[in-house]
Amino acid sequence: MSTLNILSDPQPAPRQRLPKWLKRPLPKPGMSYTSHVIDDLNLVTVCESAKCPNRTECWSHKTATLMILGNVCTRPCGFCSIAKGKTETVQIDEPERVAEAAERLGLKHVVITSVTRDDLPDGGADHFYKCILAVRERTGADIEVLTPDFRGDRKAIHRVIEARPDVFNHNTETVPRLYHRVRRNAVYQRTLDLLIQVKETDPSIATKSGLMLGLGETREEVLEVCADLRAAGCDMITIGQYLQPTPENLPVERFLPPEEFDEVGDQVRAMGFKLVASGPFVRSSYNAGEMAAVLGTDS
Ligand code: SF4
Numbered sequence: 001m002s003t004l005n006i007l008s009d010p011q012p013a014p015r016q017r018l019p020k021w022l023k024r025p026l027p028k029p030g031m032s033y034t035s036h037v038i039d040d041l042n043l044v045t046v047c048e049s050a051k052c053p054n055r056t057e058c059w060s061h062k063t064a065t066l067m068i069l070g071n072v073c074t075r076p077c078g079f080c081s082i083a084k085g086k087t088e089t090v091q092i093d094e095p096e097r098v099a100e101a102a103e104r105l106g107l108k109h110v111v112i113t114s115v116t117r118d119d120l121p122d123g124g125a126d127h128f129y130k131c132i133l134a135v136r137e138r139t140g141a142d143i144e145v146l147t148p149d150f151r152g153d154r155k156a157i158h159r160v161i162e163a164r165p166d167v168f169n170h171n172t173e174t175v176p177r178l179y180h181r182v183r184r185n186a187v188y189q190r191t192l193d194l195l196i197q198v199k200e201t202d203p204s205i206a207t208k209s210g211l212m213l214g215l216g217e218t219r220e221e222v223l224e225v226c227a228d229l230r231a232a233g234c235d236m237i238t239i240g241q242y243l244q245p246t247p248e249n250l251p252v253e254r255f256l257p258p259e260e261f262d263e264v265g266d267q268v269r270a271m272g273f274k275l276v277a278s279g280p281f282v283r284s285s286y287n288a289g290e291m292a293a294v295l296g297t298d299s
Contacts, residue, residue: 081245095134109289125156132163210284240282
């Protein structure tokens with residue numbers, strides 16, 4: 001007789017085998033240098049924390065995306081492997097350490113991101129401000145920020161705009177129908193409003209957003225989101241394949257072949273974005289410097 005095991009915890013979904021187009025290159029010599037700089041300065045990267053599949057390639061080219069405000073997030077997003085729970089104290093010397101890392105890595109385009117800090121009154125906006133200023137002063141590099149939504153707090157968003165990053169990136173991540181599963185505690189309209197606020201406040205700042213595909217969205221929904229982003233004045237968009245970082249995260253619903261990314265990219269480009277990157281390995285910070293250079297934000 002079979003028994004129902006109704007008390008056991010649900011088992012994480014098994015991870016699917018990756019299709020052949022999702023294999024990545026082996027590490028090259030620059031990788032250990034990047035690793036050494038990050039460790040030496042006691043910094044955190046989203047490359048490691050989010051288990052980015054491009055880490056080998058980016059770090060081999062001495063490129064990394066620095067993650068400020070700690071390694072613990074206050075939001076339970078289903079796609080993200082970054083630890084959730086008790087957050088860390090904001091480190092006042094972090095802006096200087098971020099600037100030193102940018103200098104030692106020789107970065108010409110520095111991407112700074114953070115965990116979501118809903119526990120801080122300004123969501124960490126002032127810390128972003130200080131990091132941007134420190135990096136600019138020390139290296140003269142262009143700066144791209146990839147920020148959380150600051151719970152839609154316009155004053156906090158304004159603080160980051162005041163530091164005049166060259167690119168202000170805020171990811172949409174997925175289509176609104178899937179927010180409750182993929183991006184819990186986020187609000188689709190709030191994401192659009194943030195991008196609108198940046199453009200309206202300082203049109204010289206390039207705006208950027210990103211989407212992950214393979215989470216159960218339809219093509220129609222993706223195109224609707226892209227149309228909304230364009231209407232919000234968004235300049236650049238990145239579209240990549242969602243990969244399940246740990247067994248506890250959402251499973252991949254579908255691996256889209258590269259040709260499908262090309263097709264989506266063409267459809268989105270036709271909407272009038274200044275730059276569209278669409279491919280299985282595209283991430284919001286992947287080749288960020290090259291994207292910004294094409295757009296002309298690099299000096
Ligand atoms: S794509 Fe971005 S997050 Fe991923 S390894 Fe490269 S720099 Fe890091």
